[in-house]
Amino acid sequence: xxxxxxxxxxxxxxxxxxxxxxxxxxxxxAEKDRVGHLPGQPAGELPLMHFSGYVGGGAAAARHxxxxxxxxxxxxxxxxxxxxxxxxxxxxxxxxxGYGGMLEVGPLRVQADLTLRLNEYSWHKEANVLFVDLPAGxxxxxxxxxxxxGEATSGNQIAREAVSFLQGWTKKxxxxxxxxxxxxxxxxxxxxxxxxALHATREPSLLAxxxxxKGLLLGNPEMDLExxxxxFVDYLTINGMMGKAGRDKVLRACVLKSPLDCxxxxxxxxxxxAVYISAIKEPLCTAAARPxxxxxxxxxxxxxxxxxxxxxxxVQQALHANSSGRVPGPWHICSKALSPGLVPPGSEKxxxxxxxxxxxxxxxxxxxxxxxxxxxxxxxxxxxxxxxxAKVFNHTDPAEFGHWKDxxxxxxxxxxxxxxxxxxxxxxxxxxxGGYVGSYQPLRARDLLRRFLGAP
Numbered sequence: 329x330x331x332x333x334x335x336x337x338x339x340x341x342x343x344x345x346x347x348x349x350x351x352x353x354x355x356x357x358a359e360k361d362r363v364g365h366l367p368g369q370p371a372g373e374l375p376l377m378h379f380s381g382y383v384g385g386g387a388a389a390a391r392h393x394x395x396x397x398x399x400x401x402x403x404x405x406x407x408x409x410x411x412x413x414x415x416x417x418x419x420x421x422x423x424x425x426g427y428g429g430m431l432e433v434g435p436l437r438v439q440a441d442l443t444l445r446l447n448e449y450s451w452h453k454e455a456n457v458l459f460v461d462l463p464a465g466x467x468x469x470x471x472x473x474x475x476x477x478g479e480a481t482s483g484n485q486i487a488r489e490a491v492s493f494l495q496g497w498t499k500k501x502x503x504x505x506x507x508x509x510x511x512x513x514x515x516x517x518x519x520x521x522x523x524x525a526l527h528a529t530r531e532p533s534l535l536a537x538x539x540x541x542k543g544l545l546l547g548n549p550e551m552d553l554e555x556x557x558x559x560f561v562d563y564l565t566i567n568g569m570m571g572k573a574g575r576d577k578v579l580r581a582c583v584l585k586s587p588l589d590c591x592x593x594x595x596x597x598x599x600x601x602a603v604y605i606s607a608i609k610e611p612l613c614t615a616a617a618r619p620x621x622x623x624x625x626x627x628x629x630x631x632x633x634x635x636x637x638x639x640x641x642x643v644q645q646a647l648h649a650n651s652s653g654r655v656p657g658p659w660h661i662c663s664k665a666l667s668p669g670l671v672p673p674g675s676e677k678x679x680x681x682x683x684x685x686x687x688x689x690x691x692x693x694x695x696x697x698x699x700x701x702x703x704x705x706x707x708x709x710x711x712x713x714x715x716x717x718a719k720v721f722n723h724t725d726p727a728e729f730g731h732w733k734d735x736x737x738x739x740x741x742x743x744x745x746x747x748x749x750x751x752x753x754x755x756x757x758x759x760x761x762g763g764y765v766g767s768y769q770p771l772r773a774r775d776l777l778r779r780f781l782g783a784p
Contacts, residue, residue, distance in 0.1 A: 366646050369436070380395060391472075392472070393469045397459070508543075521544060547700055547765060557582040558711075610768075689721075702768060704762050705761070721747075726745055732779065
């Protein structure tokens with residue numbers, strides 16, 4: 329077949345695909361973002377419908393936010409009726425698309441040879457799942473204008489950018505305008521999710537025209553600095569990983585010095601442990617490292633594979649990423665340009681997130697609130713989250729406590745329910761998991777989502 333004929337055939341197929349998508353309720357703009365064939369994907373047509381690309385907005389439309397969206401597969405209910413999980417951030421200036429979408433709960437995993445395999449526990453089998461890289465400068469997201477550190481990392485600015493993104497995304501996918509929406513923030517990303525939820529409850533008009541906000545899910549969250557360092561010291565001491573000298577060093581820095589000194593001391597102590605701090609019982613990525621027999625899906629070098637994969641021009645083209653060529657340098661899972669230090673700049677008081685959570689549980693619209701935490705993660709450890717929740721609920725004991733079972737009938741972890749005046753918080757540990765629960769314990773991560781959303 330000649331080149332002209334092949335081009336014509338491709339054009340016809342593209343036009344047919346666009347017509348089918350529009351007929352199904354999707355906009356033409358959404359259909360253009362549909363992901364076709366990804367390099368290294370399994371043979372045949374993938375059993376999923378996924379999209380990626382950019383939504384502009386924020387700061388006079390100078391920001392361009394990269395997203396990855398996987399529609400619910402329709403196994404539980406039609407995609408237009410299924411919940412919408414919006415994963416707004418992973419860690420401190422780290423990619424939600426990378427961590428959440430491609431290392432944890434998305435439909436595809438990158439392997440050592442840069443081929444892809446299907447994730448049987450993908451969350452799109454339970455809900456629609458949307459991952460967005462915030463702020464501009466993270467992942468493939470970028471700005472047409474140079475950003476100051478304050479502009480790029482301001483919590484309020486990021487919340488405004490999140491609203492702007494959701495407005496643009498909903499216009500692109502109007503069929504999901506009425507899906508129940510649940511925000512998810514992981515690690516330091518919990519701050520972004522909490523702040524967005526707080527803005528929404530204080531000013532409901534901010535989310536006018538958007539999917540209705542129904543809940544908030546925080547994964548291995550970094551909370552206030554005091555709870556973080558106290559929990560860090562206690563967790564490592566209990567696990568026999570910290571001696572008196574290290575404990576005294578961290579306590580001295582965190583009690584007597586600045587937040588930056590405190591964070592630096594914890595960081596140095598973590599490096600000195602010579603283990604992967606987010607999964608203390610797993611090996612580091614080395615030439616001899618192999619996928620764990622315990623964590624059947626997890627390979628300690630998986631972040632390296634993902635970075636190599638997303639740096640491939642053919643992959644970027646397939647994902648409609650970096651189409652402007654304005655993303656500086658190679659793709660990294662955490663921004664090397666935005667991170668000005670271990671503590672982001674800002675004048676907010678250190679305990680703001682405690683006050684914010686108190687407000688969310690004490691008044692406002694009814695929201696489903698839940699926190700989950702891998703019990704083998706030390707950055708931050710489960711003790712830090714417990715200490716923070718104790719402050720949120722004025723050191724009142726949980727109303728309920730017990731174990732929960734996964735779908736194999738094994739104990740998946742332990743659950744505490746804290747009772748608020750308006751909303752309760754369910755806190756669940758994930759037994760045998762590091763920080764990225766979807767990577768270490770994908771079945772239990774899937775089961776937790778089912779528990780959070782409730783069976784359809």
